Amino acid sequence: MRLHHIAAAMIALGFAIPxxxxxxSPSAIIDQLSAQGYDLRGIxxxxxxxxxxxxxxxxxxxxxxxxxxxxxxxxxxxxGHVSAMVPDGGLTGRDAMALVAKAGYGDLISMSFExxxxxxxxxxxxxxMASFQVDAVSGAMTKTAD
Numbered sequence: 127m128r129l130h131h132i133a134a135a136m137i138a139l140g141f142a143i144p145x146x147x148x149x150x151s152p153s154a155i156i157d158q159l160s161a162q163g164y165d166l167r168g169i170x171x172x173x174x175x176x177x178x179x180x181x182x183x184x185x186x187x188x189x190x191x192x193x194x195x196x197x198x199x200x201x202x203x204x205x206g207h208v209s210a211m212v213p214d215g216g217l218t219g220r221d222a223m224a225l226v227a228k229a230g231y232g233d234l235i236s237m238s239f240e241x242x243x244x245x246x247x248x249x250x251x252x253x254x255m256a257s258f259q260v261d262a263v264s265g266a267m268t269k270t271a272d
Contacts, residue, residue: 149194153234158197166219167239216262225267
């Protein structure tokens with residue numbers, strides 16, 4: 127689902143889209159939702175709204191809408207079932223983020239999960255951007271682009 131559709135969904139549900147300057151970073155949103163017990167598998171944000179992929183035991187991966195200003199899920203705003211392909215005992219999204227951060231890229235831009243692999247885009251402290259692939263079972267990481 128394209129992000130402009132997410133923003134439209136927020137408006138349709140009666141939520142104001144916050145100014146982007148006050149939005150939380152994807153990393154901060156992942157930290158906050160993980161602390162609340164969510165098993166995150168991906169995030170993509172735009173215009174004050176984030177589509178977040180979460181693993182729900184017995185239901186695979188579902189995409190939920192999150193207000194990027196406060197990091198809270200929007201009630202009754204499920205964006206649909208994504209996949210049932212979730213490795214047992216594999217890495218969580220936070221684990222994949224930690225591997226990328228250890229490589230010097232701690233500012234997460236986006237994260238996806240497909241076919242047992244995390245795709246992460248992140249920025250290093252010096253502003254350099256890079257993309258990574260992390261295998262959710264083995265933890266093997268590959269830097270795919272600068």
